[in-house]
Amino acid sequence: MKAKFFKVFITIGLLSVLIFWIFSSIENEFEASTKKRIVEISDLISTSVPENNIDMWLEEMERKFPNVQVTYIKGFEAYGQDSEYFYQNTKNAEYFSKIKKMDFYSYGIENALYNETYLHENIIKLNDNQFLLTFAPVVAEEYGVINGTVVVFHDASNIIETSRLIWGFALLIIAVILTVLLVTNFMRDPVLGFTIIIVFIIVGTFIVYPLFQAFKLTIIENGEFSLEIWKKILTTRNYLDSLWGSIKLGILTASSSTLIGFLFAFSITRMKFRGKKFFSTMATLPIISPPFALTLSIILLFGNNGFITRQLLGLKDINIYGLDGLVIVQTMSMFPLAFLVLSGVLEAIDSTLEEASMNLNASRWKVFKTVTLPLSFPGIASAWLLVFSNSVADFANPLLLAGKYRVLSVEAYLEVTGLHRLQNGAALSILLLMPTLMAFIIQKYWVNRKTYVTVTGKPSARIVEIVSKPMKILLISLITIISAFLIGLYSTIVAGCFVENWGIDYSFTLRNITEALSRARDALVDTTTLASVATPIAGILAMIIAMIIVRKKFPGKKLLQASVLMPFAIPGTMVGISYIIAFNKAPLLLVGTGAIIVINYIIRELPVGVESGVATLKQIDPAIEEAAQSLGADSQTVFTTIVLPLIRPAFISSLSYTFVRSMTAVSAIIFLISAKWYHITILIYNFSENLRFGLASVLATTLIIIVLAVFGLMRLLVRKSTYMEKAVISR
Structure with a gap:
């Protein structure tokens, strides 16, 4: 072991010396060429000084050379001449x-007097800026x-930044070499070691670093805390009202969604009736539909010119915009989340406890209430x-339907895009993170541990139906009404494709389809291309991380797992704002490229893939591996070959x-799109904002078709196992 450490130490020492020499040479060459260029610019400026109209000339220099500042000294005061000073500002x-008070000033003036351009070797810091200074002689033609003498202040920030990049790259090479040496010499499985390191780098670069930069922006002003x-x-x-508005919306939506989700989950898992597959499909459809789909339907049906409010009922004072409309849309969009969670919980409850209670003459209501x-x-x-966390973080629905009701996600967006106050937007997004992160932590680390063990031996293969016939009819009627409402909402979107001008002219037309698809062609290609690139990378990376978390033991495992799951709790607006802040400068200049959108897709959807992989791996006996x-x-x-x-x-x-989530993303993507890379959901939003509901309906319908096709293919590839399924029996 000592011999290995000595070998690694000597190798990294020799390589560090070699790398230091190489990069010192690179830096010296760069500085020499930069200083030569600075002298040439100074000479060019000094030869252009006119006899008269100095102020106009200084203005011209400011336009031609925006990275320099020029002071012209006419005459030499130190040699008995009257001197006149001209400044740009x-x-x-x-x-x-x-x-003028510094030691080198007189030496620079003296060089100019002898017709030599003097470049001060050291960078001078003046206030918060750093400069290289030259003194160039002005010679009468x-x-x-x-x-x-012309004193030229050359901005040195680019030189300093380049030097930092050079040495940062040198340190990165040394770190990589050291990592390779340590992993290959001290780990039994080098491939695993490299994989863990790469995962940590990805998590640190694209999750932790952007969040740190966003927080840093809110506490650093003009270089000071x-x-x-x-x-x-x-x-x-206004900001506090927006925070309370988001929390209030979250409370109302979470309560109504959980109630409806429980209604569907209980009916489907604990009752015996026909049509379960249909109701199960209806209970999951909203979760995979485009974010603006149901909002658009609500506006078309219940808006100012809505089909139901204006055409059928003739109502003029009904306003769907605001809290009421948001609660309806979010409930219909998010109750599938509650349904998916509660279905698994209700299906796992051992029915023998309910059956035992009924055998002891407990009423059906008492069995439900107490067991x-x-x-x-x-x-x-x-x-x-x-x-709750999804409702508070929601951006797409409030963007179209909030009206005068204020929510924090939209306020953060407006601060960045409308008012160009990036610091305020970052602070608001961090403020929005607090309730969502709190809900995520409680749900993940407290509620999930508050379980009741009901299976102590072989689980029951049946579920006893505890509802009475009248209650059964009532429950089926309720889920039928909700399903019919959902069908009506989706049908409205399809109908909107064939209406000339919704709310005014309901005549049939196909023009919306041709116009929408022609205008959205590039956006649809961009969206599909970027989603197709991100999908396999995210899938493979998620399975690798799941494998590492479940099967391997290493330092920092819990930190890695928490960091990977963090994007699930982070609102999309914060992800978008933090990416703008972190990746708009070298060496990771990604803003405006397709790469930043792909990375956003991967990081945002990684937690779901990892959780799915972890749950599956825990069911596989590690003895096989x-x-x-x-x-x-x-x-x-x-x-x-095995896992x-x-x-x-x-x-x-x-x-x-x-x-699917990449195709229907909004909250983070709206900050990251560019003229070169656009997104179909943002085009739907733009059409809706401009009251082109027919075009928006066509694009929303197109996305729904794509999403359903993908999920249909998935169901063909992965069929649900019938093992351990429980049969519901009547009593």
């Missing part, structure tokens, strides 16, 4: 007054007499918190989920 005069932004945010009534409902409480709380490893297979071979085929359902589900 007051800041330039302030800078000059400071350098007619007689060749030196009339004065300041809490002025937070003081302003936390004392401004079924208490056992469902962890699932109900988890579903409520999950919907251990047997392969005992036969000499390395981690890469085990993962590709990946066994977790195929989770892998395909992750692929389809990532693709």
